[in-house]
Amino acid sequence: MKLKLIALAAMLAAGSAQAAIDTGTLSGNGELLLNLKWKDTALTDGNQSASAAFDLGITLDYAAANFNTAGFSQSWDLSSYGNQLATFTGTTNLNIANAEMNVFAIDGSGTNPGDIRLVSTTGGISATGSALSLTAASIPNNGTLNSIPGNVTVVNFFAAVNGSSSHSLVANGASNADASSGAAWFDNGTGMDKFGNQAIFDTTGKFDGSYAAGTGVLAGQAKALPFYMVTTSSDTPTDKATMSAFGFDVDGDGVVEFDNNGALAGGTSEIGLWTLQGNTLTYSVAAAVPEAETYAMMLAGLGLVGFMVRRRRNAI
Secondary structure: OHHHHHHHHHHHHHOOOOOOOOOOOOOOOOEEEEEEEEEOOOOOOOOOEEEEEEEEEEEHHHHHHHOOOOOOEEEEEHHHHOOHHHHHHOOOOOOHHHOEEEEEEEEOOOOOOOOOEEEEEOOOEOOOOOOEOOOOOOOOEHHHHHHOOOOHHHHHHHHHHHOOHHHHOOOOOEEEEOHHHHHHOOOOOOOHHHOOOOHHHOOOOOOOOOOOOOOOHHHOOOOOEEEEEEEOOOOOOOOEOEEEEOEOOOOOOOOOOOOOOOOOOOOOOOEOEEEEEOOEEEEEOOOOOOOHHHHHHHHHHHHHHHHHHHHHHHHO
16 A cells, blocks of 8 residues: 555656646656557458557656566556547457557657667567567667657657647547548557567567467456666667666566566566556556565564463453
8 A cells, every 4th residue: 555655646746647648859758658559451441440549647757766666556447538448449340369559658858878768568578488588689779769759650640649639638638540540540651569660669469479478468368568668878879779677676686587487586577567457557566575584573473463362362
């Protein structure tokens, strides 16, 4: 409860409640945007597609400050936004197992190393679910990262979404689109899901099977997406950007790791994960495992309580 109150206080302090989505281009502190997307590639009718955008009402800075905290959890009831989720899931012929999900926010206000930042879900977990696939080839270079905030697809997407009454007039709003909606559709042009055709941010692995922990969170099973912070590392465009996973180092080995087999301390992934179960979107981080001394103190405390109870009974 205390952690939830702290999270609520931090969110209120962030002061992010506003109508139009803060893109981060001027403020340097963009708001997190949830995007759902589905496209029926078997049909030629472009309207057999759908996307939905949900302004989560928290900022990149808030995520950076809180999303690596042990035991942190925050949820959003997407049904509270209106009928946008129902409209998305009710799309004609929609195959929920092939729906895709993405959460991202941008800081595009600076020019120095470390100024350009992006937080985003990716398919960065390997097919076996045992490790991150953060190979040198998969991490974008500084030039790629610097191009994202001003990329025409990204700029036009934000402009189109913010131009709708669902976002321009309502704080933390939501909106729907399909292939007939132009730039507001999440797969328009080169595809917002690729952030200007940059493959590292591509969610085409889908939200239903890019690692072995399960399938179809949109349908209610145990499936999740990892979350990353990416920042520019230097003034050299060809240098690799700095990319790290959000989460908590449960086993204390200095690395935030994904674990699909329960081998880590606590038997859970250390990486912070996004899930969508029914109407509820959740971001959560594994809790810290109590040290042996803590367990000893707990057992001693329980023993003392038991002793006092027995002594009181005997006195009666």
